[in-house]
Amino acid sequence: MIDLRELREHPDVVRASQRARGADESLVDSLLSADADRRAAVSRADELRAEQKAFGRTVGKAPKEERPALLERGKELAAEVKAAAAAETAANEALTAAHKAIPNLIIDGVPAGGEDDFVTLKTVGEPRQFDFQPLDHLELGEKLGAIDMERGAKVSGARFYFLRGVGARLQLALLNLAIGKALAHGFTPMVPPVLVKPETMEGTGFLGEHAAEVYHLGDDDLYLVGTSEVPLAGYHAGEIIDLNDGPIRYAGWSSCFRREAGSYGKDTRGIIRVHQFDKVEMFVYARPEDAAAQHEQLLAFEEDMLQAMEIPYRVIDVAAGDLGTSAARKFDCEAWVPTQNAYRELTSTSNCTTFQARRLGIRYRDENGKPQVAATLNGTLATTRWLVAILENHQQEDGSVVVPQALQPLLGTDVLLPKQ
């Protein structure tokens, strides 16, 4: 949720943000009037409650014979207070609805427009020229005995898979490397719950436009997380955290679950787009003034991992209309996938400024000891999808795959060989 004080003082900034996102500008005026309505309702209810309270005290002190008359007036007051309280509740609900309808304010410099209006910030490495016909990751994975989609489908359905043998080991090595690097950067490793309560899922903003993406267990009213961002953001919900020693940073390792509703027919081959995958995710709580610098750092850590995998990639500044509700800015790293002749997203880091923390009630004390809303950020350090880029970019003509140097100690080999 955006800052209402900011909205009252600079509604034009909010309008401009909406415009850049291609979102509805009139929502800004709806929110302004809902805000004014609520404040009027609060004032009225407060006044009536004060009157009732004072009156109630006089009843308590009054001599018995005067009470019946006073009780009469008391009942009237009670009815008025009840009505005013109901009006206040309604005004609050209307405000919340209008408030949730507006996505985060974009940061200056974010490109306007939709999915295709991103700006490429840099390109690192050269796409490799093959002197043979490269295989796609699934063919390679099958030759290596690393990926089994058919049995994944047999056991669980479409978009499920087994990683086996060197495939399973490759993923474990990759995620371990990510955790090791995170640890070296001062992150606290976390293995979070992957089932969360409605209020946690709601608070992180995933039940808005992405509601159809989320698995829900009806019998228990719990949600399967699509990223450990959800439990890691919920971790400090409702708390006043201590940021005096700098940002609080976690690296979560979890399985992630996505329904992939609406993506029928897209990326149906292999493990690019699946219902379940594993991920190491960075999550940062920071003072708002430190958020932009933290964002740059998260991006740098992602690039460091990609470089360790020796994969060509580019970094894009995602356009406003493609940011999602909570993000004020988002950088994606896209790795070169040879058989698709395209860059595909491997990491995504978002600066959510105070938007997510406001909804979750995450605050810190400023230098005056006053509680202030914190900023939150997140970024990907490694996922199952990385295997696609690793396998394809490092394949050799005989179907073997060279292991990136950084993973060799973890795998105990410098090359993965096809099964005979």
Add this chain to the structure above:
RNA sequence: GGUAGCGUGUCCGAGCGGCCUAAGGAGCACGCCUCGAAAGCGUGUGAGCGUGCAAGCGUUCCGUGGGUUCAAAUCCCACCGCUACCGCCA
């Protein structure tokens, strides 16, 4: 899953219908005392919302949500959590 007990401020803990604007203690902060410290003494010590330039004022918050009442931390109902015991279980 069942039964019982319990959920109060940073923490401990009293309170069991109106004087709760929440006792008392601990902790913390500041001041006095001291060469310095401890002890002692004094003062202060939450969050949200509204209003105001501000000091302040008003209101809400005693696990959560409903209800009873002129009036609820206090009574009633439901839910959640914790603890103990019983049952079941990888």
